Amino acid sequence: MGFFNLKNSDKEHEENNVVKEQCVPDDDLVYINVSGTIFITTYSCLNSYPNTLLGNEERRRQYYSEKLNAYFFNRHRPCFDSILHYYQTGKEAPPLNVDPDVYAKEKEFFGIKKEREVTVFIPEGEGSDGINCINSCRMKVHNFLQDPRSSSLAAVWHGFDIVFICISIGFLIFESEPQFKTQFSDKKAEYYVPLFIVNCIIMGFFTTDFLIRLVTWPSLLDFWKNLFNVLDILSILPFYVNLMVGGGDEDDKQHYVVLRVCRIFRIVRIFKFVRHSRDLLIIMKAVSNAKRELILLVCLLFIFVITFGSIMFYIEGSANQDFNSIMKSCWWVIVTITTVGYGDMCPSSAGGKLFGGFVLTLGIVFLALPMTIIVSKFSFVYEREKM
Numbered sequence: 001m002g003f004f005n006l007k008n009s010d011k012e013h014e015e016n017n018v019v020k021e022q023c024v025p026d027d028d029l030v031y032i033n034v035s036g037t038i039f040i041t042t043y044s045c046l047n048s049y050p051n052t053l054l055g056n057e058e059r060r061r062q063y064y065s066e067k068l069n070a071y072f073f074n075r076h077r078p079c080f081d082s083i084l085h086y087y088q089t090g091k092e093a094p095p096l097n098v099d100p101d102v103y104a105k106e107k108e109f110f111g112i113k114k115e116r117e118v119t120v121f122i123p124e125g126e127g128s129d130g131i132n133c134i135n136s137c138r139m140k141v142h143n144f145l146q147d148p149r150s151s152s153l154a155a156v157w158h159g160f161d162i163v164f165i166c167i168s169i170g171f172l173i174f175e176s177e178p179q180f181k182t183q184f185s186d187k188k189a190e191y192y193v194p195l196f197i198v199n200c201i202i203m204g205f206f207t208t209d210f211l212i213r214l215v216t217w218p219s220l221l222d223f224w225k226n227l228f229n230v231l232d233i234l235s236i237l238p239f240y241v242n243l244m245v246g247g248g249d250e251d252d253k254q255h256y257v258v259l260r261v262c263r264i265f266r267i268v269r270i271f272k273f274v275r276h277s278r279d280l281l282i283i284m285k286a287v288s289n290a291k292r293e294l295i296l297l298v299c300l301l302f303i304f305v306i307t308f309g310s311i312m313f314y315i316e317g318s319a320n321q322d323f324n325s326i327m328k329s330c331w332w333v334i335v336t337i338t339t340v341g342y343g344d345m346c347p348s349s350a351g352g353k354l355f356g357g358f359v360l361t362l363g364i365v366f367l368a369l370p371m372t373i374i375v376s377k378f379s380f381v382y383e384r385e386k387m
């Protein structure tokens with residue numbers, strides 16, 4: 001039994017049409033085996049590019065395997081995701097964690113010469129060459145900022161970025177030391193001016209880098225979806241907010257909260273290092289692919305802590321002031337099952353000690369089970385991305 005909404009009839013009709021268009025005949029499906037990984041697409045998609053290896057029926061026929069009932073290529077698997085993306089969209093999407101030379105060889109093998117131009121409807125003779133030139137320059141600058149191997153000048157730029165990140169983090173650390181704190185906050189201090197000038201140069205570099213990335217990024221929406229771009233703006237804003245509120249004296253009661261928040265956000269500058277390390281990018285991607293297992297671990301830990309924390313409260317709460325609330329008991333469970341053992345609180349009764357031993361033993365097993373799944377998933381993804 002259901003209800004039919006007249007207002008949504010047109011929308012549902014359009015959705016049904018989309019579903020029908022997405023139905024692909026079986027004889028149009030093509031199976032491609034790349035070093036053991038199966039990719040499925042359509043002949044019509046491949047045939048749109050007849051000058052390429054997969055788009056030419058005669059050229060791809062020599063790679064067909066009767067035994068596998070698929071086209072077999074002993075090629076680089078991570079690169080083929082980008083190769084197939086080109087056939088589906090007509091645009092290149094180079095893999096982030098693959099050497100550009102390896103990707104270039106894969107493109108050459110499959111006959112992909114260059115990225116197809118984006119269609120822009122411009123009246124003939126009215127500046128189309130100028131727009132193509134601007135787009136080309138934008139892509140070159142974008143590649144310059146994204147890939148330090150694109151040119152020697154790009155390597156120098158990225159080198160300066162790393163050095164400035166280190167100096168900025170050093171400033172953050174030394175500002176917390178009592179003997180150096182006044183040099184960063186007191187305008188009458190001996191080294192305040194030179195330190196402030198160096199900080200302005202560093203933030204000017206970070207700001208310039210961010211603005212150029214913003215202008216040259218292919219899509220403004222995709223720019224803000226990128227985590228590193230968000231971290232960049234969070235690391236830059238505290239400097240300008242600090243200038244606007246009057247220089248950075250935390251003793252100023254009026255701006256105390258704002259300055260403290262700015263200090264906290266400056267910590268994200270350390271994550272700018274990740275952009276310059278391929279291995280760190282691979283680790284982040286591996287962790288992202290294992291997020292379901294990590295969520296499972298957190299859920300199991302939450303259930304375990306609440307359950308046994310509550311039990312320990314009712315066992316020890318009446319006789320031991322260290323366990324006079326369930327929150328304190330939960331803290332003891334976390335410290336116990338992670339084998340940290342601060343010793344700040346411990347059960348005193350015989351029943352509490354017996355139950356504590358049970359919690360410790362069961363906790364090790366409880367955490368080990370999902371941890372093995374996470375480690376195996378992480379290792380698989382990490383090794384695959386390093387290929």
